[in-house]
Amino acid sequence: MDKALQTMINNMPEKTGKSLEEWKAILKKEAFEKHGQAVKFLKEKHSVTHGFANTIVTLSKENKDTPDDLVTNQYKGKENLSPIYKALLKEIKKLGKDIIITPKKTAVSCIRKRQFALIKPATKNRIDLGLKIKDKDTNDRLENSGPFGTMCTHRVKLMDLKDVDKELLNWIKEAYNQSV
Numbered sequence: 001m002d003k004a005l006q007t008m009i010n011n012m013p014e015k016t017g018k019s020l021e022e023w024k025a026i027l028k029k030e031a032f033e034k035h036g037q038a039v040k041f042l043k044e045k046h047s048v049t050h051g052f053a054n055t056i057v058t059l060s061k062e063n064k065d066t067p068d069d070l071v072t073n074q075y076k077g078k079e080n081l082s083p084i085y086k087a088l089l090k091e092i093k094k095l096g097k098d099i100i101i102t103p104k105k106t107a108v109s110c111i112r113k114r115q116f117a118l119i120k121p122a123t124k125n126r127i128d129l130g131l132k133i134k135d136k137d138t139n140d141r142l143e144n145s146g147p148f149g150t151m152c153t154h155r156v157k158l159m160d161l162k163d164v165d166k167e168l169l170n171w172i173k174e175a176y177n178q179s180v
Contacts, residue, residue, distance in 0.1 A: 005100060067103040084158050
């Protein structure tokens with residue numbers, strides 16, 4: 001298990017008032033159909049921050065896939081994109097020890113106090129990197145959020161390892177810095 005995720009689980013009782021197992025029991029009683037509904041419930045009814053709510057919901061699903069399994073499944077048939085994903089993750093983790101990496105079924109969230117990046121293998125040949133950067137103009141490369149909707153403000157399409165360049169890393173750092 002990722003160290004940051006384990007730290008988040010260990011800190012959960014202090015930060016949210018309940019352990020992961022207690023939160024799982026609460027969510028099991030509610031039986032939400034969608035991930036977002038459960039996250040909204042925890043945030044609105046229990047004042048849990050988005051990062052913790054998202055992690056609790058992800059870890060409470062009956063699916064016993066580990067975070068590594070979730071990532072492996074995302075890249076099945078898209079193995080050529082794995083080096084791009086690994087390079088992104090390596091660079092993102094350099095930004096700070098306060099980053100929580102949360103794999104989901106179709107994407108990986110990068111969270112500080114709030115999600116600042118979302119890594120999604122969109123096609124067999126492309127990763128879409130969603131970023132949340134307030135008041136940032138779009139350009140040919142830094143597009144509007146597209147399919148990410150309000151989860152992100154921008155999207156960058158990555159098709160090659162060389163796309164993980166200085167310009168991209170500066171945008172990721174800008175999103176990270178705004179996520180406090």
